[in-house]
Amino acid sequence: LCQRFGISRQTGYKWVNRYQAGGREALGDLSRRPHSSPNRTCDELQARVLEVRSQHPAWSAHKISRRLKDQGLQGVPSHSTVNAILQRHGCIGEKASEAATAWTRFERAEPNELWQIDFKGHFGMLDQRRCHPLTVIDDHSRFNLVLQACCSQDTETVYTHLRNAFACYGLPQQINADNGAPWGTPSKPGELTELAIRCIRLGIRMSHSRPYHPQTNGKDERFHRSLKAEVL
Structure with missing residues (x-):
């Protein structure tokens, strides 16, 4: 029979023995989960991971892992394990996984070689005024150089905050912006x-x-996305 269907005798006897032990129901696919998982993250650590995630829904596995280490917790799992814990407990959906697709990244070799500047979309405040968040990011380090709540987007406002950044961090070689005013x-x-x-x-x-x-x-x-999710 094994020769007729082109399978090994070992495979044939496996199916015969499984059928004799459990009937037709035993012929379905079995779980590949191991009987024991000695390296499994303990329930206490998993609970801490989920606690931090509930407090900061926008944080990634990298940031959660780093925060737990900074808090002095021993045996903190790697970010890949933290990511698996979040997925297992339904904290990361399919859309979020697709959005996390790795991209080819680039950055300047040193700080102050390039700054990126822009306004985050303005929003209304309780006193009916509009807030225009001005942001400046260093391309190499991704350090947030400027984060200012402005009441307008005029030249004097922007240049005042840039001068403060120049005095604190030095002059950049280049500043990149979009094509909007100012x-x-x-x-x-x-x-x-x-x-x-x-x-x-x-x-x-x-x-x-x-x-x-x-x-x-x-x-x-990308900084604007975090700003919107965690602050605004």
């Missing part, structure tokens, strides 16, 4: 704005993203 001129691409001229006089090169390509300032855009 650093760009949407109606006249390539024309220098007053803000750009001030930066150029300090020896800073100004550059702009391609129209409709926000990924050029991707690190700042």
Whole structure:
């Protein structure tokens, strides 16, 4: 019979023995789960992981693992294990897994080689005014250099906060922005704005993203996503 169906005798006897032991129900696929898991993360650590996740739903497995280590917890699992714990308890859906697809990343070699600047979309406050969050990110370190709640997006407001950043962190070699005001001129691409001229006089090169390509300032855009999820 084994020769007729092209299988080994070992495989044939396995199915015969399984049928004799449990009938047709025993012929289905069995669980591949091991009988014991000596390296399984203990329930206490899993509970701590889920506790941190519930307090900070926007945090990734990397950040949760690092926070537990910073709290002095012993035996903290790796970020891959933390990710598996979150998936096992339904904290990460299919859409979130798809969104976490690895991308080819790039960054400048040293801090202050390139800053990314932008305004996070404005929002209303209780006193009916609008808040315009200004952000600046260092391309190499992803360090948040500027995070200011502004009441407008004019040149003087932006330049004041940039000057404070220059005094604290030094001058960058280049600043990249989108094509909107006050650093760009949407109606006249390539024309220098007053803000750009001030930066150029300090020896800073100004550059702009391609129209409709926000990924050029991707690190700042990603920072905006965390800002919205955890603060706003």
